[in-house]
Amino acid sequence: MQQISKNHHQTNEWETDKNQKDFKKKSRRIKRIVIWVCIILTVCYAVYFISCKFFISTVEITGNSMQQTIFHGDRVVLSNQNYQPRQGDIVVIAENGTQLDTAIIKRVIAVAGQTVDIDFDTGTVYVDGIALDESAYTENGSTTKNEGMQFPQTVPENCVFVLGDNRDVSEDSRNPKVGMVNQHFILGKVTMVIYPLHHMKFF
Secondary structure (H helix, E strand, O other): OHHHHHHHHHHHHHHHHHHHHHHHHHHHHHHHHHHHHHHHHHHHHHHHHHHHHHHEEEEEOOOOOOOOOOOOOOEEEEEOOOOOOOOOOEEEEOHHHOOOOOOEEEEEEEEOOOEEEEEOOOOEEEEOOEEOOOOOOOOOOOOOOOOOOOOOEEOOOOEEEEEOOOOOOOOOOOOOOOOOEEHHHEEEEEEEEEEOHHHOEEO
């Protein structure tokens, strides 16, 4: 009986020692996993921070001035790395870039040196004397709302002329409160809609 008890005691010690070793192994494995997760999250955050600081950022859109292209509540990605405005780009303009005291999203219709004219009777926009075909993003002939700017207008150096795609409600370069926008105040070009998913698209 004593021998059996002794062997049983030794077995229990062996099992306890094995369980402790297994526990230590699992603990070390979990610790390594936690460390790697922390490292990966740190790297991801650093990449995201650097990207947002220097290359890209995201903005939630307020207002309906770009419907049916971009909608109220959409979240868009902006690219601002060495950005030079081009005709047709969709851009976000900082709140201090106009007298509206709010950030706005618009489409670049003309850049520095180009001359813009609008026939409000027919709703036609002309750039350098050529009528624009805007059917890809709005209805041709929809620019009938005169907000006070006199035309034709030549875009000054380092500036852009912008319009919203939803011309009936958009406050844009037709309005003296916006006028010609200095490109210094452009936060970036819209490259895609990322949210909501059913609105996702690239530009």
